Amino acid sequence: MMRVQSAICCHTFAIILVTSSVAAQTPAGSRADVILAAVGDVNGDGQLQANELSSFLTHALPVAFAEMGWGRLEVPADWARSAAQFVVNQADGDFNGALGPSEFPALEAAILFDALGIRFGNLLPPAAVKQPGPLGTLDRVQRWLSIRRSFLENKDVARPASIAWRTFDDEDETVKQGFDRRQREIHAAISLVPAVPSLVWEIGALEVFPQFGYEAHLSTGLKTEADTITHRIGMKGSVLSNVSSIFVGHLFDLTYDLETDGGYQRDVRGWTAQYSPVAPKLAIGQLHPAEGLVQFHWRPYIGIQAAEVKDDGDEDLEAQPEYADLFLRVTFQLRAFARLIVTPQVTQFKQLRGLEEEHTLVEVGTEFAISQTADGDARVSLEFSATYGKSSPTYAQQQSAGLTLGVKF
Amino acid sequence: MADSALTIVIRRRFVKFLFRVANRTPKAVSDSDTIEDLTGFTADDVVDLQVRRRLDDDDTLGMGDVLASNFAPGEFRTGTTLARGVGIVSSRVTLQTHGQYKAVLQLRMRKDFRQIVATIANVDVSAVRDERPVDEFVSAQERDRMVSDCATAFDKFLLTKLDGDELKGTVREHVDTLVSLMVVR
Numbered sequence: 090m091m092r093v094q095s096a097i098c099c100h101t102f103a104i105i106l107v108t109s110s111v112a113a114q115t116p117a118g119s120r121a122d123v124i125l126a127a128v129g130d131v132n133g134d135g136q137l138q139a140n141e142l143s144s145f146l147t148h149a150l151p152v153a154f155a156e157m158g159w160g161r162l163e164v165p166a167d168w169a170r171s172a173a174q175f176v177v178n179q180a181d182g183d184f185n186g187a188l189g190p191s192e193f194p195a196l197e198a199a200i201l202f203d204a205l206g207i208r209f210g211n212l213l214p215p216a217a218v219k220q221p222g223p224l225g226t227l228d229r230v231q232r233w234l235s236i237r238r239s240f241l242e243n244k245d246v247a248r249p250a251s252i253a254w255r256t257f258d259d260e261d262e263t264v265k266q267g268f269d270r271r272q273r274e275i276h277a278a279i280s281l282v283p284a285v286p287s288l289v290w291e292i293g294a295l296e297v298f299p300q301f302g303y304e305a306h307l308s309t310g311l312k313t314e315a316d317t318i319t320h321r322i323g324m325k326g327s328v329l330s331n332v333s334s335i336f337v338g339h340l341f342d343l344t345y346d347l348e349t350d351g352g353y354q355r356d357v358r359g360w361t362a363q364y365s366p367v368a369p370k371l372a373i374g375q376l377h378p379a380e381g382l383v384q385f386h387w388r389p390y391i392g393i394q395a396a397e398v399k400d401d402g403d404e405d406l407e408a409q410p411e412y413a414d415l416f417l418r419v420t421f422q423l424r425a426f427a428r429l430i431v432t433p434q435v436t437q438f439k440q441l442r443g444l445e446e447e448h449t450l451v452e453v454g455t456e457f458a459i460s461q462t463a464d465g466d467a468r469v470s471l472e473f474s475a476t477y478g479k480s481s482p483t484y485a486q487q488q489s490a491g492l493t494l495g496v497k498f
Numbered sequence: 499m500a501d502s503a504l505t506i507v508i509r510r511r512f513v514k515f516l517f518r519v520a521n522r523t524p525k526a527v528s529d530s531d532t533i534e535d536l537t538g539f540t541a542d543d544v545v546d547l548q549v550r551r552r553l554d555d556d557d558t559l560g561m562g563d564v565l566a567s568n569f570a571p572g573e574f575r576t577g578t579t580l581a582r583g584v585g586i587v588s589s590r591v592t593l594q595t596h597g598q599y600k601a602v603l604q605l606r607m608r609k610d611f612r613q614i615v616a617t618i619a620n621v622d623v624s625a626v627r628d629e630r631p632v633d634e635f636v637s638a639q640e641r642d643r644m645v646s647d648c649a650t651a652f653d654k655f656l657l658t659k660l661d662g663d664e665l666k667g668t669v670r671e672h673v674d675t676l677v678s679l680m681v682v683r
Contacts, residue, residue, distance in 0.1 A: 284570040332518075
């Protein structure tokens with residue numbers, strides 16, 4: 090018998106370490122050295138004078154024009170001197186008549202031919218383009234593997250996998266009598282998508298490739314719905330539409346599921362199918378507005394989960410009913426001031442078998458970045474999450490709140 | 499692997515592609531900007547669909563015309579920086595140098611431009627030879643249409659907006675102008 094509770098009954102404190110590799114980057118070479126060498130720092134004073142620029146223009150301009158297909162031109166010396174002075178005038182911020190490294194950005198931006206849009210920088214060797222260096226180990230793993238809280242979790246706002254220590258209030262009915270109300274928990278879903286071209290199946294706008302999943306929700310306290318391990322094998326696909334249409338694409342997952350418990354006693358087999366559209370013009374999958382301190386996006390999902398119990402396993406575990414549940418999930422995310430992220434998510438379930446009831450699950454996550462990296466990523470963040478309602482397949486009442494301290498390296 | 503000049507052209511095409519596929523107004527970009535920064539796409543599966551799959555295409559948007567092979571799922575993600583993205587594309591192009599790219603474009607432009615002029619003038623394409631002035635084929639009124647057709651046909655390559663006043667002279671000069679609009683750094 091389910092009983093609705095009226096108070097927040099579960100308190101969670103978890104420390105989650107999410108590690109991501111930093112992309113291998115080419116060390117930033119000294120652009121100033123490149124410019125000094127290219128232009129020719131004849132007197133070796135680490136600065137560029139008008140006469141050095143003049144001599145550079147005399148030989149560099151004809152080459153540049155030839156590359157542009159405009160024929161080979163000669164640059165008269167007097168014109169080069171005037172042009173060099175013109176460039177110095179634009180870039181010489183400290184008015185000392187020479188250009189030092191701090192003035193090189195202005196030198197590169199200095200106009201040579203206004204009508205043609207040619208700047209002095211166009212004559213210099215291009216800034217080193219960072220080539221894709223060897224992928225870091227975690228980057229390679231990340232291309233194939235995805236680790237998050239739940240396999241079907243909205244990938245836009247996927248919560249990280251977690252190892253948590255929880256205490257449950259006496260009124261929480263998801264904890265069986267006699268079990269410790271201080272529990273350690275694991276919530277993690279690992280999906281493997283082999284990014285091998287030979288495994289990608291493409292027919293016109295449809296593209297499909299295999300995926301494998303392993304999802305564990307384990308608790309030392311044996312929560313009635315938490316002790317599950319699900320193995321999934323199936324496909325992941327997309328359909329590409331016209332880029333100018335409202336729905337530019339469609340995403341879907343289809344998997345065959347083998348579900349068991351922590352002791353591999355239970356045997357439940359079924360299917361999961363999930364669909365979500367991509368519609369940037371409707372802010373589905375794309376932040377709106379393009380600029381601003383407050384942005385949002387949202388995403389709807391519709392899917393079905395069906396399963397048949399082959400063996401309900403350990404008698405201590407509550408027998409899992411056969412079920413076929415239709416679900417509609419809508420996730421919204423608000424990002425404000427580069428530090429605050431609010432993510433409400435509502436899921437509506439419709440039981441197609443058995444009681445044929447409808448259930449609603451509401452989840453809200455609020456993440457505040459306490460400390461950020463130079464790139465704006467959260468280094469230390471505080472997340473408050475709350476859950477209320479019932480979810481598939483057991484539909485036990487959930488009512489919980491959690492506080493998470495996130496640390497990311 | 500592309501040379502530095504070709505990499506610059508690829509970078510510009512890639513940035514242009516990102517803005518177009520995301521329907522975003524072009525803005526100043528830096529190498530450290532991520533795909534999410536430039537496009538607003540919020541999830542890796544959206545990037546995979548909108549960037550990776552469309553980039554593979556040889557249509558009015560994609561860069562399939564210079565790619566040796568398709569990208570694998572997951573090669574582009576929301577957190578992929580512009581520098582890495584350009585590097586990924588550059589490592590996959592069939593051409594080695596900016597000169598080769600220009601030569602390929604010359605051939606393509608000459609063929610396509612002749613076809614456009616022949617269609618507008620309702621003449622056989624063989625009559626549209628390199629040294630003949632375009633004015634012999636199209637009138638002043640038709641020039642607007644020709645510019646429009648060129649802009650549409652070459653839109654994915656044009657790195658600079660096509661100006662009708664630039665299209666003067668012979669067929670060869672028109673083609674040279676179009677190519678210069680596509681390959682100038």
